[in-house]
Amino acid sequence: MKIKVINPNTTASMTQKITEAAIAVASPGTEIIACNPDMGPVSIEGHYDEALSVVGILEEIKKGEAAGIDGYVIACFGDPGLLAARELAKGPVLGIAEAAMHAASLIATGFSIVTTLSRTRVIAQHLVANYGMTHFCRQIRAIDLPVLELEDENSHARKTILAECRQALAEDGAGAIVLGCGGMADLSAQLSQELGVPVIDGVSVAVKFVEALVSLGLNTSKKGDLAYPIAKPYTGMLHAFAFV
């Protein structure tokens, strides 16, 4: 099977990190095709960035459909454009936030999320509520470092994330940690070892969940709101998005 993993921001080093995390867990019969859009924000740190990342995501889904991709991962913790992508795709489309939260809910009675900027906490809060995870999510914490700090090997991001995870385990009643950024995909194994609890990276979980869905023949439902988009003209820059 072919799974396309989309980093919605346009930072190549983060795409590479996400690619490595996906390939590390993919089954022998799974080909990972990873990418980021040519256009869009270099990092996604709020509602505006998320909105502007969606056209690029949908363009990658459109290309994937033409290439016979079996399933998709949207590798940004805001799960931007998830439902629009599901309209466009035949196969399953998972966001790393939804996947990580579901995985955490299966192995702990409560989890805390450790994400990047405080201003994006509300985005995670909305996702927790939308995904029915309020019962499981104990706290949403932020390290208050910009997303691209995670790409700077000299930054103290890793130590800051570790410290925030320790506080979550001490104070929140959490049995597991969900890493709240695609750019943290390379940290979960080491953090889990140091902390002695499951630390969940949504990229790797989403890849395995998509593999499972595809192998079960479970595609996105095309009844109702996730049916293919209604054919109509799109004007201006978006003219190529007309669904025919």
Ligand SMILES: NC(=O)NC1=NC(=O)NC1=O
């Ligand atoms: N909460 C986040 O940091 N979300 C993200 N912004 C990005 O650019 N990638 C993410 O995963």
